[in-house]
Amino acid sequence: MTQIWQPKPSKEAPSKEAGPLGWLYKNLFSTPLNSILTLLAVSFLFWAIPPLFQWAILDANWAGESRKACTSGSSGCAGACWVFIKVRFELFMYGFYPEAERWRINLVFLLLAFTSMPLFAAQFFTAKKRQVILAVLASAGIGLLHGLWWCLGSIVYFSLPIAFSLFSLQESVYPYAKQKEMISLLSSVLLAAVVFFLVKTTQSAGTATTLALSTFLLALPFFYCKRLSSNLWRWIVLATVYPCIAFLLLVGDNFGLSHVETHFWGGLFLTLLVAGTGMATATPIGILLALGRTSELPVVRLLCVSFIEFVRGVPLVSVLFMASVMFPLFLPEDITFNKLLRALLGVAFFYAAYIAEVIRGGLLAIPKGQFEAAEALGWAYWKKMGLIILPQTLRLVIPGLANNFLSLLKDTTLVAVIGLLDLLGVAKAALADAEWLGFSKEAYLFAGLVFWIFCFAISRYSNYLEKKYHAIYQS
Structure with a gap:
């Protein structure tokens, strides 16, 4: 006659090793010294936190627009102001x-967030065509702040580099290796010329020349380096393009922006x-x-x-x-x-x-x-x-x-x-x-x-x- 072995039900873990009591015993009261330190720490927290909470939250003054809101009344000075x-x-x-120009700071940090998020928090930013989304958001923000014509101009300004970059990255455009370098150089020159004539319509020749040269210097490595990884491209953009945009926005004196010392x-x-x-x-x-x-x-x-x-x-x-x-x-x-x-x-x-x-x-x-x-x-x-x-x-x-x-x-x-x-x-x-x-x-x-x-x-x-x-x- 065969006997089937059946294990007995498992016993519950001792209360000192499982559950909240087990955690307290293991981490806070495992030795007499730890018990004394725990009691001292708890006593200090009970002594410090209630008065601080009373001063900072319960008795604090939250409403008002002047000093009188914190000094008038019987309980005016009881809590934090x-x-x-x-x-x-x-x-x-x-x-x-300047208060009227603080939107430029907000825009700079918004651009930084959208530029760096794919690098530092890629798992939360997986949408496709990030550059296009960033250009649309930047153009919309400029349009809301400065009107329709600025919006259209910013769309052109942001879309041209993207279009030229995509054109440059297509292998089918360059069937022969010897022609790629020359076409890359010509693409950079053409993009700089387009930026020059666009800026020249509203700004001085010096400003247009500076932006055109900057565009040429920034576009040239983009057109030459076509086989870099997407993350490396993002680092290049964050290290080269973003500082230029942030500088132009914060300092001003270009594109109709007032100069801020x-x-x-x-x-x-x-x-x-x-x-x-x-x-x-x-x-x-x-x-x-x-x-x-x-x-x-x-x-x-x-x-x-x-x-x-x-x-x-x-x-x-x-x-x-x-x-x-x-x-x-x-x-x-x-x-x-x-x-x-x-x-x-x-x-x-x-x-x-x-x-x-x-x-x-x-x-x-x-x-x-x-x-x-x-x-x-x-x-x-x-x-x-x-x-x-x-x-x-x-x-x-x-x-x-x-x-x-x-x-x-x-x-x-x-x-x-x-x-x-x-x-x-x-x-x-x-x-x-x-x-x-x-x-x-x-x-x-x-x-x-x-x-x-x-x-x-x-x-x-x-x-x-x-x-x-x-x-x-x-x-």
Whole structure:
């Protein structure tokens, strides 16, 4: 007679190992020391959070347009006065940028979002023909802001480069390899000529010539380099075309836009501008410095080591002071640099030295076999570094790069020493207004919250990249 074995039902896990009680026991009360620390932390939270919540939310003043909303009445001064933040909100965001021209800042950041989203958040931006969508949105925005004729002109301006690029990328157009280079050159010249005659109808000859030459220089590599990947093309557009458009929009003095001096720039706009430009320029410079420091060429290695060690040995405040005050003394009298440009260069080269050391640490972590494998294929130095070594290096140093980016974002407050008003500087300027004296807690809390939001976003995005590329590497 055969017997069938039947297992007994599984017993429930002990309460100390499963469920909420198990999690609490494992993470907060696993040892006597952890239990004491947990109780102290909970006591501190119960002591600090209720009064803060009462002051910032329950007793706060939210409605009103002047100081009287926070000082009148029996409970006028009981809580925070967020009326101050509401009234000065645009000052915190844009600084002293002219109110009628602030749409240009919004358009620049909108273009940045649509340009960078396919690169940094491709899983959320999978629609086809992104360039056409961006051109349509930009044309519609310009039309809504400046009228029908500007809308039609912008459609022509945006559609011509797209049409010429698509025409240039068709292999059937170039049946013979020798003719491709000549036709690419002629296409660039033709596009520059079209831009010149279009701009000449509304602008001066100098402006038209400048835009035509810029179009030629930007279009030429597009027509010559036809076999690059789509992601590389997006990086090229983000690094070349977008800065030109942003500069024309923000500075103005072209296409009917009024000129806005950089000393009017400020607030969160200036903070993001300095931080974003610093990150975008310091990273490639840091990569080149790291490669130079590990180079076998003694002169290149000596120059890179000297620059890195010198910059890392001085504080950022002194670099900004030198760039703003001392650097112009070494230039001829007829040559001047904008104060904001000097600050951008100082921040970029300062953090390039730190990023170079982060990249160098990643290069040292790459197994020697990777270098030998690339050399066995007969690859040149730049091809070996670009396709094998640097991708692995950047994957390893994501936490270090994110840490430098966080420091850069917070160090943008130091530009106040050379007279530029970032978010924190604008907060101090707003507090100097006689009507709003005494609301420093609200101003600094708001500025700190804004910095925390951006720093937290960078931290979470770096964590996402770590998991993403680690999973790809493991698979």
